[in-house]
Amino acid sequence: MCDLCEKYSWSSDTDKELMKACIEEHLKNKMLSRELKDKEKLRGQNHCQVNVACFDLQQVLTTPHSMSSQLYYRRKLATYNLSVFDLVRKAGYCYMWHEGVAKRGANNVASCVWKYRTDRVENGHCSEFMFFTDNCGGQNKNKSIAAMYLHASAIRSLPVECISHYYLQAGHTQNEGDSMHAVIERASKHVNVYTPMQWYTLASSAKKNGSPYRVTEMAGHMKDFKILSELYCKRLREAVSMKSPEWHKMKALMVQKQSPHVLFVIYAHDETDFIPLVNAVPHEQSAETAASLPVLENESSVSKAKKDDLQYMCSQLIIPREYHCFYSSLPLERQHNVPEPITAPAQEGPSTSAE
Numbered sequence: 037m038c039d040l041c042e043k044y045s046w047s048s049d050t051d052k053e054l055m056k057a058c059i060e061e062h063l064k065n066k067m068l069s070r071e072l073k074d075k076e077k078l079r080g081q082n083h084c085q086v087n088v089a090c091f092d093l094q095q096v097l098t099t100p101h102s103m104s105s106q107l108y109y110r111r112k113l114a115t116y117n118l119s120v121f122d123l124v125r126k127a128g129y130c131y132m133w134h135e136g137v138a139k140r141g142a143n144n145v146a147s148c149v150w151k152y153r154t155d156r157v158e159n160g161h162c163s164e165f166m167f168f169t170d171n172c173g174g175q176n177k178n179k180s181i182a183a184m185y186l187h188a189s190a191i192r193s194l195p196v197e198c199i200s201h202y203y204l205q206a207g208h209t210q211n212e213g214d215s216m217h218a219v220i221e222r223a224s225k226h227v228n229v230y231t232p233m234q235w236y237t238l239a240s241s242a243k244k245n246g247s248p249y250r251v252t253e254m255a256g257h258m259k260d261f262k263i264l265s266e267l268y269c270k271r272l273r274e275a276v277s278m279k280s281p282e283w284h285k286m287k288a289l290m291v292q293k294q295s296p297h298v299l300f301v302i303y304a305h306d307e308t309d310f311i312p313l314v315n316a317v318p319h320e321q322s323a324e325t326a327a328s329l330p331v332l333e334n335e336s337s338v339s340k341a342k343k344d345d346l347q348y349m350c351s352q353l354i355i356p357r358e359y360h361c362f363y364s365s366l367p368l369e370r371q372h373n374v375p376e377p378i379t380a381p382a383q384e385g386p387s388t389s390a391e
């Protein structure tokens with residue numbers, strides 16, 4: 037039950053009456069977004085070129101990960117996993133990296149989805165993609181994600197006819213992909229994990245029945261979609277009214293090959309007519325950038341304080357000797373000139389900033 041549903045459940049009859057319209061709208065949207073997901077899943081089952089998937093970032097995984105209490109107050113290295121679950125083929129994919137490689141913001145999520153789409157087009161001849169996620173602005177609902185889709189629609193040689201991205205009703209975003217995270221967490225109980233690579237291996241062997249999760253290491257695959265969003269999304273306006281998009285209200289995004297550079301959106305789950313948004317920046321410019329996708333580099337978010345803690349754990353052999361080389365070669369984040377207070381509590385990972 038979400039916060040709103042719970043609040044409603046324990047409200048007085050008078051308050052329930054006041055909340056009536058709001059809760060009805062909320063429950064209607066919950067039902068509509070689930071129905072849509074089920075409907076599209078069915079369509080995917082009948083059309084092999086349609087790929088229907090959920091994606092979500094897992095809670096931060098850390099290293100070293102062990103039962104040792106000595107680790108508790110030390111800052112640990114964060115490993116990230118964006119999991120994609122193919123709802124039709126019931127196949128799980130993990131896109132994994134650690135904070136010495138990159139952050140976990142919109143750019144990084146977009147890079148994982150881009151990689152997923154590229155691999156499915158190459159391997160499975162998919163020409164239509166449909167994604168379902170929660171509403172997290174910093175990760176799933178932003179200009180970098182939209183730029184990634186617009187970029188795909190703008191490349192003539194890509195055999196992708198349509199990509200849509202639906203946002204499940206806030207508070208009720210549970211989906212079939214959630215079990216992936218539970219399976220990985222269960223597999224890590226009573227196991228020592230000393231490096232991110234061991235997390236990658238653990239994820240790939242976590243599932244005991246059926247096909248294992250396919251793990252892709254994202255180092256070397258991170259792209260800078262934020263630069264592209266400057267070209268594709270900077271001055272998006274509604275085609276007729278010239279109104280600016282309202283990102284937080286969006287219920288779905290869509291791009292189509294037949295209308296490159298146009299971002300279609302809806303603001304209600306039961307809306308079927310998508311509103312076209314067009315960019316004021318000339319298309320030639322974006323097409324030029326499109327030729328080579330900007331690579332995202334030097335995005336480490338390992339602070340000096342964290343690296344010191346990790347090296348302390350190496351010196352105490354809490355981290356075994358064979359992994360010391362990995363930790364000593366971790367690149368530091370670019371801006372580490374602001375010293376962290378010595379009394380700062382252990383950080384479990386970087387905060388996610390909205391982009």
Ligand SMILES: [Zn+2]
Nearest residue numbers: 038040041207
């Ligand atoms: Zn609810």
